[in-house]
Amino acid sequence: MTGPEAGALRIMISILGIKRVFPPTSKRSTSVVALNGVNAEVFEEEIVGLLGPSGCGKTTLLNLIAGFDRQNEGKIIVAGRQIERPGPDRMMVFQFPALFAWLTVWQNVIFGPKERGENPREYEPRARGLLEAVGLKGREHDYPYQLSGGMKQRVQLARALLNRPEVLLMDEPFGALDSQTRSQMQELLLEVWGLYHPTILLVTHDAEEALFLCHRIYVMGCNGGIRETIPVPFSFPRKFDLIGTTEFARLKYNLLSALRSGEERPECQRQLGDKFTQD
Ligand SMILES: Nc1ncnc2c1ncn2[C@@H]1O[C@H](COP(=O)(O)OP(=O)(O)OP(=O)(O)O)[C@@H](O)[C@H]1O
Ligand SMILES: [Mg+2]
Structure with missing residues (x-):
C-alpha cells in the first residue's frame, strides 16, 4: 500500500466554510476571528498535515472537528455525519499526554471501552496487541509517573487507537519530545498507520515531520484560512533514510519558503499582532 489516492477513497473529513469568532474576553479586547472560511477535506486513510504560524487557528480547527467547540458558520462532516459533539469516532492526541495519574498503563489504555461497558473479551486482546x-x-502495571515522555505519548496513542477511531486528531503530538525520541515516535506512528490505517490530521510546527509523515500538507495563513495545499510524493512505507535524500531537502526548502513568505506579508504581521493584543 503506497497510501491513499484521491478519487479512489471516500472523503473522511469535509470542512465546509468554517468560521470561528471568539468574543471579547474583557472590555479592553476585541473579538478574534480565528478561522475564516476554511474549506478542506481529508480522505479515508490519509495522513494530512496542518502547518502555519502560531495563532493561525490550527488547534481551533482540531477542536471543532473533535466536537469540543462549535463554529459560528459552516459545517464539518466526518464519515458522513455532521459534527455536533465529541465521540469515540474522533480521538485527540495532545502534545502533553493527558493520562490518568492514578491508573496504570493498562487501565489508562482500556478506559474508554470499559467505561462504555463494552465486552472485555473483545477489547482486551486488542489492547494487548496495541x-x-x-x-x-511488560509495562502494563506501571503508573504514568514511572514512564518517560515518549512512553506516555505511546500510551496515549494506544488508548486512542483502542477506540477504533475513524479519525485521529494530533495536535503537535511530538512537540515536547527530544529529537531522537521524536524521530522514533514518527517511525512508530508510520508503523501503526501501516497496521490500522487510521485517517490522521496532524498539527505540527516542524516542516521535516510533516514531509516525513504526511500524504498532503495544508499550509494555513494568518488570516484564518488555508493558503496552500502541498502534496508529498514519497511512497509508503517510509524509512528514516528518506530525510537524507535530495528530493526531501528540495521539498523541505519549498515548504519552509511557503511558510516564510506567508508570515512575512504585511497583513499577516498586522493580523497576528492584533491577535496577540487580545492576551
Ligand atoms: N477560547 C478562546 N477564546 C478566545 N480566543 C481564543 C480561544 N482559543 C483560541 N483563541 C484565539 O484564536 C486564535 C487561534 O488560536 P489557536 O490556538 O487555534 O492557534 P494555533 O494555530 O493552534 O497556534 P499555536 O501554533 O501557537 O498552537 C488565536 O488568536 C487565539 O488567541
Ligand atoms: Mg495550537
Missing part, C-alpha cells in the same frame, strides 16, 4: 505495537509490552 501495547505491543507501541513497544510497551
Whole structure:
C-alpha cells in the first residue's frame, strides 16, 4: 500500500466554510476571528498535515472537528455525519499526554471501552496487541509517573487507537519530545498507520515531520484560512533514510519558503499582532 489516492477513497473529513469568532474576553479586547472560511477535506486513510504560524487557528480547527467547540458558520462532516459533539469516532492526541495519574498503563489504555461497558473479551486482546505495537509490552502495571515522555505519548496513542477511531486528531503530538525520541515516535506512528490505517490530521510546527509523515500538507495563513495545499510524493512505507535524500531537502526548502513568505506579508504581521493584543 503506497497510501491513499484521491478519487479512489471516500472523503473522511469535509470542512465546509468554517468560521470561528471568539468574543471579547474583557472590555479592553476585541473579538478574534480565528478561522475564516476554511474549506478542506481529508480522505479515508490519509495522513494530512496542518502547518502555519502560531495563532493561525490550527488547534481551533482540531477542536471543532473533535466536537469540543462549535463554529459560528459552516459545517464539518466526518464519515458522513455532521459534527455536533465529541465521540469515540474522533480521538485527540495532545502534545502533553493527558493520562490518568492514578491508573496504570493498562487501565489508562482500556478506559474508554470499559467505561462504555463494552465486552472485555473483545477489547482486551486488542489492547494487548496495541501495547505491543507501541513497544510497551511488560509495562502494563506501571503508573504514568514511572514512564518517560515518549512512553506516555505511546500510551496515549494506544488508548486512542483502542477506540477504533475513524479519525485521529494530533495536535503537535511530538512537540515536547527530544529529537531522537521524536524521530522514533514518527517511525512508530508510520508503523501503526501501516497496521490500522487510521485517517490522521496532524498539527505540527516542524516542516521535516510533516514531509516525513504526511500524504498532503495544508499550509494555513494568518488570516484564518488555508493558503496552500502541498502534496508529498514519497511512497509508503517510509524509512528514516528518506530525510537524507535530495528530493526531501528540495521539498523541505519549498515548504519552509511557503511558510516564510506567508508570515512575512504585511497583513499577516498586522493580523497576528492584533491577535496577540487580545492576551
Ligand atoms: N477560547 C478562546 N477564546 C478566545 N480566543 C481564543 C480561544 N482559543 C483560541 N483563541 C484565539 O484564536 C486564535 C487561534 O488560536 P489557536 O490556538 O487555534 O492557534 P494555533 O494555530 O493552534 O497556534 P499555536 O501554533 O501557537 O498552537 C488565536 O488568536 C487565539 O488567541
Ligand atoms: Mg495550537
